[in-house]
C-alpha cells in the first residue's frame with residue numbers, strides 16, 4: 324500500500340506571545356515544528372504500512388527550511404520525502420497550495436491513500452486536504468479518528484461535533500486525521516541517523532508541471548488585506564476572602580444577572 | 584514577487600521584525616530584509632510600518648478578473664441540518680446576511696438539500712430571514728455526504744450566480760466548502776468571526792483569527808465569485824425577520840453514480856456528550872487543575888444543578904479524562920453560553936478563543952496570574968475542589 328502524507332512546517336503557536344505594551348505578536352525565538360496533526364498523519368501512515376506493507380512518502384510545500392520537517396518524518400520512519408519548493412509558490416492560499424500539492428502528488432505517481440492533518444495550526448483552515456482530493460478527483464473523508472483498510476477500501480470513523488460517523492470509502496482517497504487517532508511515535512536513533520544523512524529532493528514548479536497561473540500569489544483567489552491584534556479583553560472582578568463568602572458572592576451575582 | 588522594502592524610507596527600526604509571524608524579516612545594515620521564500624504576504628509588517636510606509640505589497644500580479652462579476656448577485660446561506668433539523672449556525676448566518684444585504688441591496692436565499700422530509704424546514708428558514716429557498720430533494724441527499732452535496736450546490740451556483748456564499752464552519756461545512764471552492768474556482772476564507780461589506784468596492788471583508796487566535800486577518804476574494812466563507816458558529820445573532828414574499832425554488836438533483844462511492848455505515852453516538860455543547864446556555868468546564876479524572880464528577884454535578892453542559896480543556900481530553908466531544912477551544916468547539924464556569928483551566932489562548940464570547944465567565948484557579956482571569960467576569964483564586972462544592976451547595980440553597 325503506497326501512502327503519501329502531506330505535512331506542513333508551522334510556527335509553534337503555543338509559544339507565540341503578545342507583547343502586552345504594544346499588543347503585537349512576538350514571533351522572535353518561536354520554534355518551527357511539524358504541524359501537530361500532521362505528525363498524527365505520519366503515524367497513521369506508518370501504522371498502516373506496518374499492517375499492509377508498502378511505502379510511506381512524505382511531502383511538504385514550503386521554503387527551503389521546511390526540509391527540517393521532512394527530516395523529522397524520515398527519523399520517524401518515512402521511506403521517501405520530497406520538498407516542493409519554488410519562489411513561484413510564495414503567497415499561496417489554500418486554493419493554490421492544494422493545486423501545487425496535487426500536482427506534486429501526480430508527479431510522484433502511484434498512491435493508494437493520501438493522508439493530511441485535519442488542519443494546520445497557523446491558518447486553521449482545514450481546506451487543503453479536501454482541496455487536494457478535488458484536484459485529484461478522488462473521494463475524501465475528513466476528521467478521521469480511526470482508519471481500517473481492507474480490500475482496497477477504507478473504513479473511516481469521522482469525529483463530528485456531537486457524534487462520530489463511520490463511512491466506507493474506496494481507495495485511492497484523501498483522509499484527514501484528528502489528534503485523537505493515535506500517539507505519534509518518537510524518532511528512533513536509527514531514524515535520526517538516516518535523517519541526518521538523507522538528501523532531500525526538491526520539486527520545482529517545472530518539475531511538477533505546474534501552471535504558473537495557478538500557483539503562488541498569482542493563483543490565489545484570496546488576499547490578506549489587513550493583519551491586526553485581537554482587541555485585548557479587560558479582566559473583570561476578582562473575588563477574595565473566605566471561600567464560603569466568595570461562593571455566596573458569586574452565586575448572588577449570577578442570580579442578579581438572572582442566569583439562575 | 585509582491586513584497587518590497589523601500590530602502591529610502593526604512594530606518595531599520597525593527598518593528599517589522601517583531602511582528603512577522605513567519606520570522607522571515609531581519610535587519611542588516613540598518614535596513615529590513617525580507618526572505619521572500621518564507622513570506623506569505625500576510626501584511627503584518629506593512630501594518631507595523633504604518634509610520635514610515637517603507638514596506639509595500641504589490642498585488643497586481645494576481646490573476647485579473649476573467650468572469651463577468653456583475654452577473655453575480657445575492658447572498659446564499661447553506662442550510663445545514665442534522666437528523667432533519669436545521670442547525671442553529673444556519674440561522675445565525677441568515678441573521679448576519681440581513682446586515683450584509685442592506686449594504687449590497689440584494690436578496691438573501693438559503694440552499695436546502697435533503698430527502699423529501701426536509702421540505703417542512705423551509706418554514707424555519709423563511710422565519711429567520713430567507714427570502715428564497717433553493718430546495719433539492721432526493722433520497723441520496725438525506726444525510727450530508729461530500730460528493731453529492733458538492734455536485735448539487737455547485738450546480739446551483741453555476742446556474743443562479745450568487746455573489747456571496749456563507750457556510751457554517753462546522754465539520755460538515757468545512758468538508759463541503761473546501762471541496763466546492765476548488766470545483767468552482769473561488770476563494771474561500773475559513774472560520775470567519777467578522778463579515779462586512781467594503782463601502783467602496785462592495786466586496787466582502789472576511790475577518791478571522793489566525794495563529795491560534797493570536798492575530799486577526801482580514802481577507803478578500805475580489806476577483807472571484809461567489810465570495811465564499813465558512814463562519815464560526817455562535818458568533819453572529821439570529822434574526823427573526825419574516826419575509827412576506829418568500830419563495831421556494833425547486834431544482835432537480837444532478838447526482839452522478841460516481842458521487843455515491845462513499846457509504847455511510849453507522850453513526851456512533853457519544854452518550855457522554857448528549858448535551859449539545861454548542862447550544863448550551865450554561866457550561867461548566869474542567870481543566871487539568873481538577874487534578875484527577877474522577878473529579879469530573881463534581882464538575883458534572885455543578886453543571887447539573889445549573890442545568891448546563893460539561894466542557895473540558897484539551898489537556899484533560901488528551902489525558903483521556905473525558906471524551907473529545909467535550910473539548911472547548913481552537914481544536915474543539917466554540918461556545919458562547921450565557922455562563923461559562925472554568926474550573927482549573929489555565930486559559931491558554933487556544934482555550935480562550937473557544938469560550939471568550941460567553942456573556943459571563945467565572946474562573947476558578949489557584950494561580951492568581953493564570954491568563955483565564957484576563958477574560959473572567961468573576962475571578963476566584965482558590966482550590967476548585969473546595970470552591971465547586973461550596974458553589975453547588977449555595978446554588979441549591981438559593982434554588983430552595
Ligand SMILES: Cc1cc2nc3c(=O)[nH]c(=O)nc-3n(C[C@H](O)[C@H](O)[C@H](O)COP(=O)(O)OP(=O)(O)OC[C@H]3O[C@@H](n4cnc5c(N)ncnc54)[C@H](O)[C@@H]3O)c2cc1C
Nearest residue numbers: 870871872896897898912913914915927928929949966967
Ligand atoms: C494546535 C493546538 C490546539 C489547541 N487547541 C486547544 C483547544 O481546542 N482547547 C484547549 O483547551 N486547549 C487547546 N490547546 C492546548 C492549550 O494550549 C493548553 O495546553 C490547554 O488548554 C491547557 O489545559 P488546562 O488549562 O486544563 O491545563 P493547564 O495549562 O495545565 O492548567 C491547569 C490550571 O489549573 C490550575 N490548578 C491546578 N490545581 C488547581 C486546583 N486544585 N484548584 C484550582 N486551580 C488549579 C493551575 O494553576 C493551572 O492554571 C491547543 C494547543 C495547540 C498547540
Ligand SMILES: Nc1ncnc2c1ncn2[C@@H]1O[C@H](COP(=O)(O)O)[C@@H](O)[C@H]1O
Nearest residue numbers: 329330384439440442443448449450451
Ligand atoms: N504547505 C503544505 N505542504 C504540505 N501539506 C500541507 C501544506 N499546507 C497544508 N497541508 C496539509 O493540509 C492539512 C490542512 O491544512 P490547512 O488547510 O492549511 O489547515 C495540513 O494538516 C497538511 O496535512
